Amino acid sequence: MTEPKDNENWERETINKLAFAAITEQRRARRWTLVFRGLVLVWLFSFLALAIIGEQEANLELGAHTALIEIKGVISDDAEASADNVVTALRKAFKNKHAAAVILRINSPGGSPVQSGYINDEIIRLRNKYPDKPLYAVITDICASGGYYIAAAADQIYADKASLVGSIGVIMNGFGFTGTMDKLGVERRLLTAGEHKGFLDPFSPLKKEEVTHIKQQLDNLHSQFIDVVKNGRGDRLADDEKLFSGYIWSGEKSVELGLVDALGSSSYVAREIVGEEKLVDYTVRPSFVDRFAERIGASMGKSISATVGLESLQLK
Known part of the structure; x- marks a missing residue:
């Protein structure tokens, strides 16, 4: 037992x-x-x-230097090249007594005429407030449309011989689907208060008076753009009717047309024109903490979505 x-x-x-x-x-x-x-x-x-x-x-404080501000990518209120960011950088650069000059290094296809106009106006204001501090625009790959709208306010513009410069014009585009809807047998139902509230609706036929109206507005914006360029460049512009046609030119050709003063890079301008070779970047960019938090937030969001089976869900 x-x-x-x-x-x-x-x-x-x-x-x-x-x-x-x-x-x-x-x-x-x-x-x-x-x-x-x-x-x-x-x-x-x-x-x-x-x-x-x-x-x-x-x-x-870094002693005597040349201030550098990047305008890169599309010019938009929610982009890095927004008027708020560029204007903030401009004010700091002009205010700093150690900055001998300011260089705007532009690589932009253009963007919002409003944002470009804000920057252009601020450049003119700051140049008047600090008359002894020159501002130069240096074009890298491209300076078109809104990018050139900004550059026109500079004392002088420099570019590479292969840069693309110009596109002085205004564009509005879209699509029309009326024929497709007819073939599919789809009926468009658009209700508005106001005779022209739904103008340029892609699912409705174009009306002649509405096209005339929008062209008038585009012409008005184009006239504003032309005035800005003429005020900024003055007698340096060649007498060529194609200047304001929306065409773009190489940097080398742009010198001949008066859109650009000479060929040169940011380093060249700082060293040979300003006389202060040291470049200090004033560009407003997201701080390290903001970038880090954004990446962590995105990673955590993706992990949570994957955990609950929503990895492919997107809001557009």
Whole structure:
């Protein structure tokens, strides 16, 4: 009778030992997890602190230099090349007594005429307020439409011989689907209050008076653009009717037409024209913290979406 009891005790003790060992291992693993997470947090905070300190140090006074501001990509209120960002950078550059001159380095196909107009107006205001501080526009790959609208306000414009310059015009485009709807047997139902509220609707036939109206508005905007270029470039412009046709030209040809003053890069202008070779970037860009938070937020959002099975869900 004793043998079964011994067996029962042995089995119970073994199970208890295994259970306690598992619990101990779980506690140990939990402690290491907490330690690891703590180290990661310490590393992240240290990394962010160093980045912030680095950005603050980069903003300290740097002695005599040439200020550089990038206008890159589409000019839009929600883009990096927005009027708010460019104007903020311009004001800092003009205000800094150590900046001998300001260079706008432009690589843009254009964009919003309103945003471009804001920047052009601010350049003129700042040039009048700080008459001894010149502003140069330097074109890299392309400076078209709204990009040239901005460049026209500069004291001088430089470009590479292969740069694309111009496109002094205004465009509005779209599509018409009336024929497609007829073939598919789809009926358009458009209800408006106001005779022309639905004008240029892609699913409705064009009306002559509405096309005439929108062309008048485009002509008005084009006239504004032409006036800005003429005011900025003055007698340097060649007497060529094609200048304002919407065409673009190479940098080399643009010098002949008076759209550009000479060929040269930002380094060339800073070294040979300004006389202060050191370039200091004043471009307003998202801070490291903002970029880091954006990436972390995007990664977490993607992970959560994948977890709940919504990885392919998008809002457009």
